[in-house]
Amino acid sequence: LEQAIEAFRGEIKQIPSMYSALKHNGQALYKLARQGITVEREARDATIYSYEILAFRPGGKAELDVEISCSKGTYIRTLAEDLGKAVGCGAHVTRLHRTVAGPFREEESITLPQLEALREGKRGEDLDFLLKPLDAAVSDAIAVELTESMAWYFRQGQAVMSPEVYRQSEEGDIVRIFHTDGGFMGVGEVLDDGRVKPRRLVASAQ
Incomplete structure (x- = not known):
């Protein structure tokens, strides 16, 4: 099994299920x-x-x-099926448990009984301390502050x-956009000339 699994570490190609x-x-x-x-499907990286x-x-x-750390878009069920083919016995997933998704980790989550x-x-607002900042999902992206006129x-x-x-980004990069008052405005995409265009904006309460 260990020898078969070694072939699935690193860069691989998968045919989606x-x-x-x-x-x-x-x-x-x-x-x-x-x-x-059944239709033909192209292999994906x-x-x-x-x-x-x-x-x-x-x-x-x-x-x-098994415990797997993988890139976005990986098909775990396909990975199991391919491993089964590699060892000659077939395989399928009976239980799938996600422990990490981007910057979010299971140990930081709150169960429904805990929340209750x-x-x-x-009051509902008394639980606001449990909420993540709006930009938490893209916290690994560069933060950019805009002046009032730019905003x-x-x-x-x-x-x-x-x-x-x-200075810090390349074309196609996603960046977090903040107003000078610290408010999160949304995310932008870096253009080839260094400018940033809006991708998703957060509605302002103002």
Whole structure:
């Protein structure tokens, strides 16, 4: 198993499962699969940063527990099926547990029972301390602060020039945009001339 898994570490290519949300001629693959229809799918790039065996239970229906760290867009079920083919016995996923998604980690989450216990005798706004900042999902992106005039043009959908972006970013990079008052405005995309165009803006309360 360890030898077979080694071939799936690093840069790999995967053919998406028919039971995926990818679309073919405007229709989701899983809908076609439910009709018994199979279509050709192009292989996609994926990166497996780590692929470790946690436990192996041999037997007529052997079970393998693994922990995987991978790039966005990796199909774990396809990874299991491909491993089964590699060892010549077939394989499928029986349980999938995500522990990390981008900057969010399981240990930082709050369960529903915990939330209900914290809510006891309190108002909804008393739980605001549990909320993540609006830009938490893109916290790894460069933060850019816009002046009042630049912010006005940016809100109108126009690209603006920022020295910070010009020095630190490349074309196509996503950056976090803040107003000089510290308010998060949204995310922008860096253009080839160093300007930043709006990608997604957050509605202002002003």
